[in-house]
Amino acid sequence: MKDSIDKYAMEMWNLAMQLLGFMASDLGVEQETLLAAFRGKRQSMTLHHYPPCHHPEKVIGIAPHSDGFGLTLLLQVNDTPGLQISKDGRWHPVRPQTGAFVINVGEILEVLTNGHYKSVFHRVVVDTERGRDTIVVFQDACIDGVVKPLLELGEARYHAIDRLEYSKGHATEIFSRGERFVDTLKK
Numbered sequence: 278m279k280d281s282i283d284k285y286a287m288e289m290w291n292l293a294m295q296l297l298g299f300m301a302s303d304l305g306v307e308q309e310t311l312l313a314a315f316r317g318k319r320q321s322m323t324l325h326h327y328p329p330c331h332h333p334e335k336v337i338g339i340a341p342h343s344d345g346f347g348l349t350l351l352l353q354v355n356d357t358p359g360l361q362i363s364k365d366g367r368w369h370p371v372r373p374q375t376g377a378f379v380i381n382v383g384e385i386l387e388v389l390t391n392g393h394y395k396s397v398f399h400r401v402v403v404d405t406e407r408g409r410d411t412i413v414v415f416q417d418a419c420i421d422g423v424v425k426p427l428l429e430l431g432e433a434r435y436h437a438i439d440r441l442e443y444s445k446g447h448a449t450e451i452f453s454r455g456e457r458f459v460d461t462l463k464k
C-alpha cells in the first residue's frame with residue numbers, strides 16, 4: 278500500500294512538472310521560473326468517497342469552492358458523474374473519461390501566472406444510484422514564502438500575500454462567503 282501511494286505521489290509530481298513546463302512555455306517564461314515555485318513545497322492527497330443518495334437535491338458532495346493550492350490533479354476512479362464547474366452563471370458537468378485526469382488551476386497558480394490561468398469554481402453533486410470515488414493530489418507553491426505573480430509576467434495584477442496569511446484568507450473566504458479569495462487580491 279505504502280509503495281503504491283509513494284509511486285502514485287511521484288508520478289503525480291512528474292506529471293505536474295510536465296504540465297507546468299507546458300504552461301511556462303505558453304506564457305513565454307523560462308520553465309524553471311514557474312517550476313521553482315513548486316519545488317520542495319507540500320504535496321497532499323485526498324481520497325473522496327461519495328455514497329449514493331436517493332435525495333440528491335437535499336445534499337451536496339462538496340460545496341462550491343476553488344482549490345487553494347497551486348495545481349490539482351484529480352483522478353475519477355469510476356464513471357459516476359458528479360463534478361461540476363461554474364461558467365457563465367451555470368453549472369456544467371465534467372464527464373469522467375477513463376484514464377484521464379482532471380487538472381484544476383489552484384488560486385495560487387492563478388496568482389503566479391498573473392491571471393493568465395484562472396482557477397475555476399467547482400462543486401460535487403451526488404448520484405441517486407451509484408457511489409463515486411476520486412483521488413485528488415494538490416501541489417502547493419509560493420515564492421520565498423509569498424504568494425505573488427512571477428516577476429517575468431510584467432505589472433502585477435494581484436497583491437502579494439504571505440503564504441500563511443493566504444491560507445487563513447482562503448479558508449475564511451470559501452467557508453464563510455463561498456467566494457474566490459483570489460478576487461480579494463486583485464489590484
Ligand SMILES: O=C(O)CCC(=O)C(=O)O
Nearest residue numbers: 323325339360401411413
Ligand atoms: O471529487 C471531486 O471530483 C472533486 C474534489 C475537490 O474538488 C477537491 O478535493 O478539492
Ligand SMILES: [Fe+2]
Nearest residue numbers: 342343344399
Ligand atoms: Fe476542489
